[in-house]
Amino acid sequence: MEIDIDERTLRVVILGMTGRLDAFTAPSLREQADEVIAGSVRHIVCDLANVAFMDSAGLAVLVSLMKRCRQAGGDVRLVWPVAEAAQRILQLTKFDRVFERFDDRELAVSSFLG
Amino acid sequence: MTVPDPDAGLHMDVNDRVGAIHLDIPASLRYLNIPAAVLHALAERMPDGPPEMTVSELELALQEACVNSVRHALDGRSDAKLVVRFVYQPNQIEIAVEDNGSRFEAEEVATPDLEVPQEGGYGLFLIEQLVDTLSYLREGEMNRWLLTKRWKA
Numbered sequence: 001m002e003i004d005i006d007e008r009t010l011r012v013v014i015l016g017m018t019g020r021l022d023a024f025t026a027p028s029l030r031e032q033a034d035e036v037i038a039g040s041v042r043h044i045v046c047d048l049a050n051v052a053f054m055d056s057a058g059l060a061v062l063v064s065l066m067k068r069c070r071q072a073g074g075d076v077r078l079v080w081p082v083a084e085a086a087q088r089i090l091q092l093t094k095f096d097r098v099f100e101r102f103d104d105r106e107l108a109v110s111s112f113l114g
Numbered sequence: 115m116t117v118p119d120p121d122a123g124l125h126m127d128v129n130d131r132v133g134a135i136h137l138d139i140p141a142s143l144r145y146l147n148i149p150a151a152v153l154h155a156l157a158e159r160m161p162d163g164p165p166e167m168t169v170s171e172l173e174l175a176l177q178e179a180c181v182n183s184v185r186h187a188l189d190g191r192s193d194a195k196l197v198v199r200f201v202y203q204p205n206q207i208e209i210a211v212e213d214n215g216s217r218f219e220a221e222e223v224a225t226p227d228l229e230v231p232q233e234g235g236y237g238l239f240l241i242e243q244l245v246d247t248l249s250y251l252r253e254g255e256m257n258r259w260l261l262t263k264r265w266k267a
Contacts, residue, residue, distance in 0.1 A: 055178060056236040066231070083170075084170045089174060092243050098231050
């Protein structure tokens with residue numbers, strides 16, 4: 001009999017946001033994202049569930065993060081915002097097709113393991 | 115019905131159905147939540163106000179117009195002026211975003227390719243998608259963007 005144990009651990013970081021993700025607050029998210037990426041994390045969940053509003057500056061941070069993760073073989077998954085004001089920009093720019101979207105953090109994290 | 119003169123501040127007709135609000139705000143990204151807050155307060159109280167989705171769309175268009183003014187037109191100049199005027203009447207809100215920055219040059223703005231995700235260049239595209247009419251005027255030293263949104267009674 002041969003027993004082969006192959007244990008793998010996937011590191012996923014969740015970036016949760018609350019309130020307005022706009023041109024004023026986006027630089028803070030970018031700083032946090034830079035720190036996460038610098039820590040060799042390639043799989044990130046951005047939890048937008050509690051984001052009340054998002055503009056194109058907020059979107060730009062998500063796109064930058066996604067590009068860097070994908071280049072490194074990872075990805076960014078989104079927990080979809082509840083607020084229409086945050087959903088609208090993702091729909092108009094067709095980023096709802098670019099990002100994989102989920103209803104909660106657990107589903108988003110699990111998607112990396114599947 | 116008399117459409118008010120927004121230069122003279124807040125006006126109301128006897129039925130509160132027509133009026134104007136004039137905001138003179140610091141030309142800083144930090145304070146762009148102020149026009150948004152005024153829009154929400156206005157929409158909440160005006161008779162037969164706009165549905166939630168209309169407010170959301172107008173808020174995003176207003177934000178993008180203000181960010182464009184602060185970032186591109188004013189670009190940190192010390193004498194920067196940013197003025198936002200709301201004129202409301204039944205089933206319509208008109209918003210003017212004015213700044214004393216450099217002139218807008220339409221040929222310098224490319225329409226984004228929605229099939230290729232990019233980090234910038236969506237501002238004007240979004241405004242055009244979100245409002246019913248959009249116009250730009252250069253009046254003396256001022257840029258004037260006029261955004262109009264209507265809804266059904």
